[in-house]
Amino acid sequence: MESIPYGRQNITPADIEAVVAVLRSDFLTQGPVVPAFERAVADRVDARHAVALNSATSALHAACLAMGLKAGDMLWTSPISFVASANCALYCGARVDFVDIDRETFNLCPEALARKLEQAEDTSSLPKVVVVVHMTGQPCNLSAIHALSRRYGFRIIEDASHAIGARYRERPIGNCEFSDAVVFSFHPVKIITTGEGGMVLTNDPEIARKVALFRSHGITRDAQRMVHQPDGPWYYEQLELGYNYRMTDIQAALGLSQLQRLDESVEARHRLAERYDELLAGLPVSVPVQRSEGRSAFHLYVVRLQLERIDRSRREVFEAMRADDIGVNVHYIPIYAQPYHERMGVRRADFPQAEAYYREAISIPMFPTLSSAQQDRVVRSLRNALAP
Structure with a gap:
């Protein structure tokens, strides 16, 4: 596949x-x-x-x-x-x-x-x-x-x-x-x-x-x-x-x-995001929030796992989806956690929201030519990966 x-x-x-x-x-x-x-x-x-x-x-x-x-x-x-x-x-x-x-x-x-x-x-x-x-x-x-x-x-x-x-x-x-x-x-x-x-x-x-x-x-x-x-x-x-x-x-x-296709590309991404929102409803994940004063370009669609509701770690979900040939990713590892930046003495405890985000976040496929069948496959893989 x-x-x-x-x-x-x-x-x-x-x-x-x-x-x-x-x-x-x-x-x-x-x-x-x-x-x-x-x-x-x-x-x-x-x-x-x-x-x-x-x-x-x-x-x-x-x-x-x-x-x-x-x-x-x-x-x-x-x-x-x-x-x-x-x-x-x-x-x-x-x-x-x-x-x-x-x-x-x-x-x-x-x-x-x-x-x-x-x-x-x-x-x-x-x-x-x-x-x-x-x-x-x-x-x-x-x-x-x-x-x-x-x-x-x-x-x-x-x-x-x-x-x-x-x-x-x-x-x-x-x-x-x-x-x-x-x-x-x-x-x-x-x-x-x-x-x-x-x-x-x-x-x-x-x-x-x-x-x-x-x-x-x-x-x-x-x-x-x-x-x-x-x-x-x-x-x-x-x-x-x-x-x-x-x-x-x-x-x-x-x-x-x-x-010349910028508007077309962003519109396609919004349609995909809206469909993801619908398909993911009821799953133990948080979908992206859109604030009224801004309109996202939806370069990425990041879900956050509600870890308290599932019996699997982010890594287990990630690896299960990769095994299904779904190219999920994580955007991003906190910069202060990189070895080069760690030497500067930044304390992770000062960034509770960034730490929580990093524990929970997974980027799922998002690009204008993503088909409905592919999107269904992504959601099916995520649903199965979340199952106990």
Whole structure:
């Protein structure tokens, strides 16, 4: 029987034709398609500036650099995320700490953040940047977090790797109304893909300029920004220590093509989520909660096992489903539990909601081309795995 993965890219003939057109053109790397993709995404989410990079990890790093994060500074983020949400601080020489999650949304909890900020103010250890993660595509409570940023003076980066196509208060995630920058991911299992890729969205022209500089070795060919007088049309200057974080035209062509199906993809995910909600009713699991102020992109569909109602551990349920060729996964192991981060002395007891989430969470298959028959098979496997 065919294995059903937790996520899968959807590549159409139109996507292939778009990529082939670039391969037949004069530009493969930094040609006209990258800026066209940037403009299309910026317009789609109502942001003023967009800078495409080779991954969301690179985008997080470049956004932190553009905000001046450095040694001696502190970045806070959610422990329930991929490690890149925290590693972007370490790349800058800064320190990282975590804020516990909201039990229902799995996102950084504004109440926990407020308590931690009050304590940090007393010890002069406030963060310079807070990275909020729209976990599974469910928007954070951005308004509450933004209000705290005004009071305590930190910058906000939205890690929206799961959330292109999501909405908060009827506006698209990516518009930066409540943040300084937003990061999207275009990894193959995300809502749209460029193979590998990421993007920084911002309404701040200086952040956009710095991110664009950092993605290309810190080099400029803009004479107005140069320190010295150009001595010829070939002249360029390295102004900062940058990186090779560029996206190619090949990737951007795929992204442009996929972007045309963004609404279709998110709608399909919502239909699947609604059907999962119905099929799972009555089972000892908690299904994702949708808050009225936000509309998830449903990158992931995470169920939480009601362990007090079943006689099996999460591992036993997980392994039983894997034995049925259902590619369940766990998103994510708390970042502070990783050996590299454990050395920094974070106490698990400080994050009771993240710990509870990690004991109970399983991601079940969610992708737009998942058929009803496959979905039925996933639920049947879960039902059997939960049985005593």
